Amino acid sequence: MNWQYDVPLRRLHTFGVDVRASKYAVVHSVGELAECVRQMQGEPLRLLGGGSNILLTGDVETPLLHVCIPGRQVEGPYGNDELLVWAGAGENWHKFVQWCLQQDLGGLENLSLIPGSVGAAPIQNIGAYGVELAEVFDHLEALDLQTGQLLVMDRQDCAFGYRDSFFKRAGLGRFAITKVFFRLRARDHRIRCDYGAIRDTLKDMGVDKPSIQEVAQAVIRIRQSKLPDPAELGNAGSFFKNPEVSAEQAQCLREAYPQMPQYPQPDGRVKVPAGWLIEQCGWKGYREGDAGCYEKQALVLVNYGYATGADILHLAQRITASVQERFGIVIAPEVNIW
Ligand SMILES: Cc1cc2nc3c(=O)[nH]c(=O)nc-3n(C[C@H](O)[C@H](O)[C@H](O)COP(=O)(O)OP(=O)(O)OC[C@H]3O[C@@H](n4cnc5c(N)ncnc54)[C@H](O)[C@@H]3O)c2cc1C
Numbered sequence: 344m345n346w347q348y349d350v351p352l353r354r355l356h357t358f359g360v361d362v363r364a365s366k367y368a369v370v371h372s373v374g375e376l377a378e379c380v381r382q383m384q385g386e387p388l389r390l391l392g393g394g395s396n397i398l399l400t401g402d403v404e405t406p407l408l409h410v411c412i413p414g415r416q417v418e419g420p421y422g423n424d425e426l427l428v429w430a431g432a433g434e435n436w437h438k439f440v441q442w443c444l445q446q447d448l449g450g451l452e453n454l455s456l457i458p459g460s461v462g463a464a465p466i467q468n469i470g471a472y473g474v475e476l477a478e479v480f481d482h483l484e485a486l487d488l489q490t491g492q493l494l495v496m497d498r499q500d501c502a503f504g505y506r507d508s509f510f511k512r513a514g515l516g517r518f519a520i521t522k523v524f525f526r527l528r529a530r531d532h533r534i535r536c537d538y539g540a541i542r543d544t545l546k547d548m549g550v551d552k553p554s555i556q557e558v559a560q561a562v563i564r565i566r567q568s569k570l571p572d573p574a575e576l577g578n579a580g581s582f583f584k585n586p587e588v589s590a591e592q593a594q595c596l597r598e599a600y601p602q603m604p605q606y607p608q609p610d611g612r613v614k615v616p617a618g619w620l621i622e623q624c625g626w627k628g629y630r631e632g633d634a635g636c637y638e639k640q641a642l643v644l645v646n647y648g649y650a651t652g653a654d655i656l657h658l659a660q661r662i663t664a665s666v667q668e669r670f671g672i673v674i675a676p677e678v679n680i681w
Contacts, residue, residue, distance in 0.1 A: 344379050348367075350364045355391065356579075358573075359573070360646060360651060361649070362402050363402045364402070365403065366407065371412060376486055387516070388405065389406070389681070391407055391409045392410055393435070395459040399681050408519070412521055414431035432519070432520050432521050436464055437455060440455050449528040450527045453541075455566075456566045462521070464476050465483055466510045466520070467508065467511065473535050476503070477498065477503035480523070481497075483496050483501070483520055484521045485519060487517065488517055494518070534558060535558070569640055580677075581642040582643060583642060584674070584675050585617045587615075588613055590607075590612065596615070596670065604619055620669075620670055621666060634650040634654040634655045636662065644658060
């Protein structure tokens with residue numbers, strides 16, 4: 344194993360915080376990963392993909408493995424209309440989506456331009472514009488970091504939820520995902536443009552009956568206009584998850600704040616946009632040193648240059664406290680805090 348020591352991480356994660364890894368290695372294959380796990384003899388490891396969903400609050404002292412396992416392939420037919428397609432954990436998510444679209448494979452178009460790797464996508468069941476990974480997920484392969492065994496896990500094993508999965512709960516830190524399999528449509532595409540923003544953008548593009556490629560183009564346009572590019576401004580996308588409240592609490596909140604957007608969920612609970620709550624508390628565009636709340640989208644915390652992870656975490660905690668004080672709602676981070 345080619346370990347490197349005292350490695351700067353600033354360019355290896357999208358918040359761009361200046362911290363270092365004591366011990367770091369890149370793994371390019373399942374064999375290398377297994378060899379590394381064998382050498383570590385059960386000692387803890389941390390895994391890194393594209394670094395677009397982590398906030399580093401200090402140097403990483405636990406050995407860090409950068410999962411760069413490549414590969415992607417159409418495996419074969421799956422029923423009448425679908426194909427089984429896989430990608431290695433180290434593949435860039437957006438490039439994989441583009442590759443699928445080039446072959447007219449449908450299902451991932453609404454998830455265009457989400458940063459990061461294929462291997463991390465199931466961890467928080469990535470989602471955007473009305474679609475979640477779980478909808479097109481078939482199964483994955485993962486290495487158990489304690490036993491060194493390679494396992495196959497299906498949708499049930501992964502227990503996907505809203506920005507959540509088994510890997511964020513009971514399986515936290517235990518498995519390295521090596522390969523993900525998807526069921527994608529090869530014909531009769533299901534166009535998902537329930538989101539007003541997609542419909543409006545398609546209209547601006549002069550598109551009446553959109554193809555999956557045009558939906559992807561619309562999503563890319565919207566994202567580029569709303570979200571900061573990590574190459575220019577450090578961030579990890581939405582910092583907080585949208586909270587859910589009981590139907591009774593939602594009713595009380597509606598009476599007190601008639602403008603509050605609310606989205607009833609199938610289980611009777613009601614989702615409230617965290618960005619709206621944060622904006623109402625006056626944080627949108629706020630800046631404290633180099634840590635800030637993005638001016639175009641209050642859900643996104645940003646690093647204007649030299650913020651530390653602790654600065655960003657401190658701001659996140661102040662935002663959380665003020666939302667709780669004003670609305671009685673606790674917002675939780677979507678980002679993994681190390
Ligand atoms: C501008 C921007 C926009 C974003 N928009 C969205 C969005 O619309 N929807 C959305 O859901 N997310 C969004 N995100 C968050 C992020 O892109 C996703 O969560 C992405 O899947 C993270 O992938 P990554 O490879 O960068 O993971 P990392 O940040 O490297 O890791 C995230 C977590 O996964 C673990 N991990 C990484 N690789 C593996 C592996 N192979 N096996 C096991 N564990 C692993 C890490 O240890 C860590 O705990 C956005 C982020 C940014 C910066």
